[in-house]
Amino acid sequence: MTKAITVAGLHRSFGRNRALTGLDLTVETGEVHGFLGPNGAGKSTTIRVLLGLLRADSGAARILGRDPWTDAVEVHRRIAYVPGDVTLWRNLSGGEVIDLYGRLRGGLDARRRAELVDRFELDPTKKGRTYSKGNRQKVALVAAFASDADLLILDEPTSGLDPLMEEVFQRCVAEERDRGRTVLLSSHILSEVEELCDRVSIIRDGRTVESGSLADLRHLTRTSVTAELAGPPDGLAHLPGVHDLDVQGRRIRLQVDTGQLTAVLRALSETGVRSLTSTPPTLEELFLRHYQDEAAAR
Amino acid sequence: MSALTGLTGTGTLLRFALRRDRVTTPVWIAVNALMVLSMPNTLRTLYGTAAERSDLVSQLQTNAAFRALIGPLYGTSLGGLTAWRVGVYAGLLTAVTSLLVVVRHTRDEEESGRAELVVSGAVGRGASLAAALLAAGAANGVVALLVTVGLAGQGAAGALAFGLGLAATGMVFATTAAIAAQLTESARLARGLTAAVLGAAFVLRAAGDAATADGSSVWTWFSPLGWLENLRPFAAERWWVLLLFTAAVLVQAAVAYALAGRRDLGMSFLPTRPGPAVGRLGSAAGLAWRLQRGAVLGWSLGFFLAGVVFGDLAQGAADLVGDNDNARQIFERMGGRSGLTDAFLASMAGILGLVAALYVVASVLRLSSEETSGRAEPLLACQVSRLRWAAGHLTIAFGGAALLMLLAGTGLAVGYGRRAGPVLVACLVQLPAVWVIGGLALLLYGVAPRLCVPASWGVAVAVLLIGWVGPALNAPQLVLDLSPFGHLPKLPGGGMEWGPVAALLGLAAVLAGAGLAGLRRRDLTV
Numbered sequence: 001m002t003k004a005i006t007v008a009g010l011h012r013s014f015g016r017n018r019a020l021t022g023l024d025l026t027v028e029t030g031e032v033h034g035f036l037g038p039n040g041a042g043k044s045t046t047i048r049v050l051l052g053l054l055r056a057d058s059g060a061a062r063i064l065g066r067d068p069w070t071d072a073v074e075v076h077r078r079i080a081y082v083p084g085d086v087t088l089w090r091n092l093s094g095g096e097v098i099d100l101y102g103r104l105r106g107g108l109d110a111r112r113r114a115e116l117v118d119r120f121e122l123d124p125t126k127k128g129r130t131y132s133k134g135n136r137q138k139v140a141l142v143a144a145f146a147s148d149a150d151l152l153i154l155d156e157p158t159s160g161l162d163p164l165m166e167e168v169f170q171r172c173v174a175e176e177r178d179r180g181r182t183v184l185l186s187s188h189i190l191s192e193v194e195e196l197c198d199r200v201s202i203i204r205d206g207r208t209v210e211s212g213s214l215a216d217l218r219h220l221t222r223t224s225v226t227a228e229l230a231g232p233p234d235g236l237a238h239l240p241g242v243h244d245l246d247v248q249g250r251r252i253r254l255q256v257d258t259g260q261l262t263a264v265l266r267a268l269s270e271t272g273v274r275s276l277t278s279t280p281p282t283l284e285e286l287f288l289r290h291y292q293d294e295a296a297a298r
Numbered sequence: 299m300s301a302l303t304g305l306t307g308t309g310t311l312l313r314f315a316l317r318r319d320r321v322t323t324p325v326w327i328a329v330n331a332l333m334v335l336s337m338p339n340t341l342r343t344l345y346g347t348a349a350e351r352s353d354l355v356s357q358l359q360t361n362a363a364f365r366a367l368i369g370p371l372y373g374t375s376l377g378g379l380t381a382w383r384v385g386v387y388a389g390l391l392t393a394v395t396s397l398l399v400v401v402r403h404t405r406d407e408e409e410s411g412r413a414e415l416v417v418s419g420a421v422g423r424g425a426s427l428a429a430a431l432l433a434a435g436a437a438n439g440v441v442a443l444l445v446t447v448g449l450a451g452q453g454a455a456g457a458l459a460f461g462l463g464l465a466a467t468g469m470v471f472a473t474t475a476a477i478a479a480q481l482t483e484s485a486r487l488a489r490g491l492t493a494a495v496l497g498a499a500f501v502l503r504a505a506g507d508a509a510t511a512d513g514s515s516v517w518t519w520f521s522p523l524g525w526l527e528n529l530r531p532f533a534a535e536r537w538w539v540l541l542l543f544t545a546a547v548l549v550q551a552a553v554a555y556a557l558a559g560r561r562d563l564g565m566s567f568l569p570t571r572p573g574p575a576v577g578r579l580g581s582a583a584g585l586a587w588r589l590q591r592g593a594v595l596g597w598s599l600g601f602f603l604a605g606v607v608f609g610d611l612a613q614g615a616a617d618l619v620g621d622n623d624n625a626r627q628i629f630e631r632m633g634g635r636s637g638l639t640d641a642f643l644a645s646m647a648g649i650l651g652l653v654a655a656l657y658v659v660a661s662v663l664r665l666s667s668e669e670t671s672g673r674a675e676p677l678l679a680c681q682v683s684r685l686r687w688a689a690g691h692l693t694i695a696f697g698g699a700a701l702l703m704l705l706a707g708t709g710l711a712v713g714y715g716r717r718a719g720p721v722l723v724a725c726l727v728q729l730p731a732v733w734v735i736g737g738l739a740l741l742l743y744g745v746a747p748r749l750c751v752p753a754s755w756g757v758a759v760a761v762l763l764i765g766w767v768g769p770a771l772n773a774p775q776l777v778l779d780l781s782p783f784g785h786l787p788k789l790p791g792g793g794m795e796w797g798p799v800a801a802l803l804g805l806a807a808v809l810a811g812a813g814l815a816g817l818r819r820r821d822l823t824v
Binding site: 105 | 574576822
């Protein structure tokens with residue numbers, strides 16, 4: 001499979017503020033790639049470099065096989081971008097803006113446009129200044145989904161959308177994937193990423209700290225286990241990979257590195273198990289672990 | 299909710315408003331005060347003796363066009379002349395300052411959504427309106443104080459009347475703006491509505507003053523700017539006119555409060571009309587035209603009408619300065635070489651050129667506001683190169699300036715009624731200098747995007763001041779030479795000089811090219 005986006009060792013500073021400090025990112029063609037990180041981690045800066053709006057200080061970036069700065073216009077022919085905070089012209093209607101973006105991207109599917117306006121419950125006759133944040137976001141989303149771009153770059157696109165619209169958005173992204181398009185989805189709504197993304201990259205302080213499929217990443221994290229045992233729980237604390245053990249009589253709660261799960265289950269079954277729940281790590285826990293490690297390191 | 303709790307938090311909001319305005323409003327006030335307080339000196343050099351002044355009065359009373367432009371003259375003292383020469387314009391300035399302050403702290407805040415956070419605190423329903431009006435009141439109070447103290451040497455009573463009249467004019471339009479802010483959903487529209495009322499007030503006054511020499515026309519009395527004249531500072535002040543101002547302010551403030559109490563936050567009495575569901579815009583240039591066409595239309599109309607008025611005035615220009623050596627010298631230094639009418643036409647063309655420089659700066663800076671607002675970013679992520687995006691706006695900026703000067707020249711020729719060709723050329727010859735200012739604004743935008751707005755306006759205002767008051771103040775040639783307008787041939791009357799025109803055109807092209815090169819190379823600001 002060819003790569004839609006490859007970024008290696010990207011650096012970019014704004015004065016003394018080091019926004020990107022060696023960021024790597026690979027997005028395969030046809031996948032939905034989650035781009036995760038806390039506020040200020042460098043997600044939007046990376047996207048702006050990919051769009052040729054900012055220059056990188058050093059490092060390599062290719063988008064659709066081309067240089068994002070020198071080949072900006074050729075690249076832009078094949079992408080659609082939705083910023084996290086959409087600002088519209090005050091006296092242009094939403095419909096006018098959708099069609100403007102469509103034509104400037106080299107075409108809009110009229111049937112799909114009508115269908116999307118309907119699904120997002122957008123009133124295209126309102127003027128830009130009268131839209132709420134969520135509705136401004138919908139204008140940009142309809143324009144992006146109705147275009148025939150090969151690559152969608154969505155920068156926290158669902159901020160301001162209500163849960164019903166969030167659902168419509170998720171279905172649209174799934175459809176895009178089914179049509180063979182590539183999506184780079186920057187977000188910090190983890191359930192959304194978990195639902196949609198084939199692979200994710202987590203960044204922190206301008207560098208990539210984790211990248212891979214969700215299954216890969218889960219393997220690196222902890223499963224939480226709650227159990228009621230037949231006998232006294234002994235020796236659990238000494239097992240490798242066990243954390244946060246909490247013993248209340250015969251009830252136990254613990255976290256275990258997912259790779260060490262077998263050993264822990266074996267130890268539990270030797271004591272005798274009356275009930276057991278185990279929860280796989282959520283992306284949130286994964287994310288929080290990276291985030292808290294960072295906070296602890298400070 | 300009682301009236302008292304409705305004003306809870308006004309003090310806090312007022313302090314907040316004054317802090318936010320701590321730079322802009324003092325600048326407006328300073329420009330206004332400078333204009334008023336420097337006038338006695340300028341007039342003293344022009345019309346030093348009582349004989350010269352009474353000469354001026356007899357000529358002015360008979361010239362309807364001059365009365366329309368500046369207003370009737372009542373007193374021949376330096377104070378009276380000052381109030382005549384700058385009165386209407388100082389009134390306009392206080393009105394504009396006030397309307398900007400009021401809309402900024404009312405509708406602007408609501409439209410941007412910032413007000414929502416503020417009124418969710420312990421803040422009364424009428425507090426933001428009260429704070430905005432008080433902030434405008436503070437600005438107008440300072441103007442009144444500066445003018446009263448600064449002109450006290452010309453007569454204490456006249457200075458006080460003039461100061462109070464200016465402040466009262468400001469407050470009338472502050473309360474007009476307060477009503478407009480309730481009526482419209484957009485701050486821009488609220489400012490536009492108030493400015494339209496202000497424009498109507500100017501036109502009514504001008505029509506009334508053209509019709510009568512003593513300000514007694516009904517039209518004049520319909521206009522707050524007419525009241526300001528009829529206060530007659532330094533010429534047997536009619537203090538009772540201040541009651542008119544007070545009544546207008548109280549009535550308008552009451553209406554604004556009543557409207558504010560009857561509507562929801564963010565809502566308005568004139569809702570925005572819906573637009574088309576499907577758009578026809580399909581290019582960056584089309585978008586630029588759509589965004590700027592209203593402004594181009596307004597400026598075009600203004601330039602044509604100003605041309606007609608100036609052309610009409612030119613017919614009487616020779617009478618006006620005929621017997622005054624000093625005024626003739628100044629006119630000649632401002633523009634022409636020989637023949638007072640030529641000199642007058644040349645200086646009017648020069649003034650129109652200077653104002654066109656303001657247009658070109660405003661239009662070029664549209665690029666900056668599109669960029670910093672975040673609206674340019676998704677456009678530039680489409681199939682639109684930066685140069686193509688900029689080209690749309692720049693065509694309107696530079697081409698629009700040419701259109702304005704063409705219309706001004708046409709208007710001047712219509713108003714003057716003779717010598718259409720030379721008059722048209724006199725206006726068009728300003729273009730190279732206008733384009734140099736536009737090129738400079740573009741260069742600043744291209745290489746210093748964060749500084750370009752204040753820096754470009756600074757350049758425009760400096761050029762305006764050099765052109766407008768530099769000659770009257772006997773500024774050194776070195777300073778006069780800084781303005782590109784100083785190098786233009788003085789037409790009509792003087793000979794056409796291709797050298798400086800070509801040099802300025804070349805300079806404009808170089809500046810614009812460097813600005814575009816900078817834009818291509820730099821980061822987009824966010």
